[in-house]
Amino acid sequence: MPPVTTLPTDVGMIFWLFLAIALVVTAYFVFAELFHWLRFGFMYPLVWIAIPVYLIGIVILIGGMLTGIAAL
Amino acid sequence: MSYNPFQLKDFRDGERVVTIVRHHPFVLFREVFWLGILFIAPFFLIPIAFGISAQGGGLPSISPGVVIFFASLWTLIIWHLLFARWTDYYYDLWIITNWRIIDIDQIGFFNRNVATLLTLDHIQDIETHVDGIVGTILNFGSIKVQTAAAKAEFLMSEIPNPVGIEKIIREAQEEKIRVFGAQPAIHT
Numbered sequence: 121m122p123p124v125t126t127l128p129t130d131v132g133m134i135f136w137l138f139l140a141i142a143l144v145v146t147a148y149f150v151f152a153e154l155f156h157w158l159r160f161g162f163m164y165p166l167v168w169i170a171i172p173v174y175l176i177g178i179v180i181l182i183g184g185m186l187t188g189i190a191a192l
Numbered sequence: 193m194s195y196n197p198f199q200l201k202d203f204r205d206g207e208r209v210v211t212i213v214r215h216h217p218f219v220l221f222r223e224v225f226w227l228g229i230l231f232i233a234p235f236f237l238i239p240i241a242f243g244i245s246a247q248g249g250g251l252p253s254i255s256p257g258v259v260i261f262f263a264s265l266w267t268l269i270i271w272h273l274l275f276a277r278w279t280d281y282y283y284d285l286w287i288i289t290n291w292r293i294i295d296i297d298q299i300g301f302f303n304r305n306v307a308t309l310l311t312l313d314h315i316q317d318i319e320t321h322v323d324g325i326v327g328t329i330l331n332f333g334s335i336k337v338q339t340a341a342a343k344a345e346f347l348m349s350e351i352p353n354p355v356g357i358e359k360i361i362r363e364a365q366e367e368k369i370r371v372f373g374a375q376p377a378i379h380t
Contacts, residue, residue: 135261138261138265142265142268142269145269145272146268146272149272149275149276152276152301152302153275153276153279153301155301156279156283156298156301157279160283162199163197163198163199164282164283166282167282170275170278174271174275177271178268178271181264181265181267181268181271182264182268183264184260184261184263184264184267185260185261185264185265185268187257187260187264188257188258188259188260188261188262188263188264189257189261190257191255191256191257191260192255192257192258192261
């Protein structure tokens with residue numbers, strides 16, 4: 121019986137897999153947070169500060185992950 | 193038509209928002225503190241684990257790329273949890289109007305409960321509690337309101353200045369009688 125799959129020969133593939141999972145989780149959180157913040161923003165003014173801080177943080181951290189992969 | 197800043201349902205003429213009550217900021221601080229512990233833990237534990245597992249020959253070298261990648265990944269997870277906790281804290285509140293007390297309860301992301309707890313003339317007794325060293329120093333505690341309504345009592349927990357909030361509820365009760373009269377409340 122042939123093997124169902126094989127381990128990736130390039131260990132860097134593992135990091136891309138982690139990155140993909142992180143992006144899916146991030147998409148869920150961003151959707152959930154923005155959904156609430158935009159929907160009820162009229163009664164919670166601090167969300168207008170939280171939105172850019174949160175999104176900039178995400179961009180920086182995903183950028184950090186890509187930098188890490190590039191530096192492998 | 194009364195000014196309805198929170199777009200509350202069944203907002204009546206003459207009704208006004210007296211105050212908004214949130215949990216004390218210490219509640220948020222306590223959760224952020226534990227997230228902070230969670231955040232820094234791997235930065236200490238992993239080097240220690242490597243140090244123990246390295247047998248005599250010093251620490252094994254790790255590519256800076258791996259360190260940057262996992263540090264960013266871990267920080268990203270904590271970042272999401274931090275804002276989730278903040279949203280939970282910030283969206284959880286009580287609105288006291290001169291007619292009623294409304295509880296807005298945010299539980300997780302997609303579970304939001306908005307309920308009129310009682311109209312103010314249903315209040316029979318208000319108890320305030322300030323417990324523990326931290327509560328006493330930072331002046332936060334809970335308010336328990338005994339009511340004549342179907343739900344016998346409700347609790348506002350870990351709120352700042354409970355004695356001051358009790359006074360505000362009492363004043364709102366007097367205002368209700370002035371504005372709306374002393375007729376029994378009709379739930380709509």
